[in-house]
Amino acid sequence: MLLSKNFTKLTTENIGNSFLFGLGSKFLGKIIKKKYSLYDLRSCIRTGGEFAKHSLIYSLNLLTLSKLGITPFLLPISSTFLTGFLLGLKNGMNYASRSAVINSSSFIMKTLVFGK
Structure with missing residues (x-):
């Protein structure tokens, strides 16, 4: 089995945390600047997705490189x-x-x- 249960659990948690951090930080920045609307939520979700993508790729690189020794x-x-x-x-x-x-x-x- 390539992915262990522990690695999968930790990676899933990291991706979720990264998504929420990206979404929350962008949304909080818009609230502080008082420039927010319902349409701005799209950019907040996009930022959260970028954070989650970075976390996923980092975790997969970490696993692959550790398997390579x-x-x-x-x-x-x-x-x-x-x-x-x-x-x-x-x-x-x-x-x-x-x-x-x-x-x-x-x-x-x-x-x-x-x-x-």
């Missing part, structure tokens, strides 16, 4: 790099490369500042 130290960095690259491909190769480097460097900086 990447060391635990490089696993989150390489998964972050690959996720940034894959999500940036819709805007072109140059954007994908920059997105991957920026995602990886921000992950490294966050790890250095806040620890694990």
Whole structure:
């Protein structure tokens, strides 16, 4: 069995949390700016979907790279790099490369500042 029950449960929870965080943060921003209407809910849902998509791709990259035997130290960095690259491909190769480097460097900086 490729996906364990625990991995599937955690991934589903992460996707749901990411969707709700994206939706809530966008909606809260619109409420604070007092620029909201029923039609703006579409952009909030779209933002939540983008967050959920990022979470799903990151989780699948993490699983795939761990099955390939990447060391635990490089696993989150390489998964972050690959996720940034894959999500940036819709805007072109140059954007994908920059997105991957920026995602990886921000992950490294966050790890250095806040620890694990």
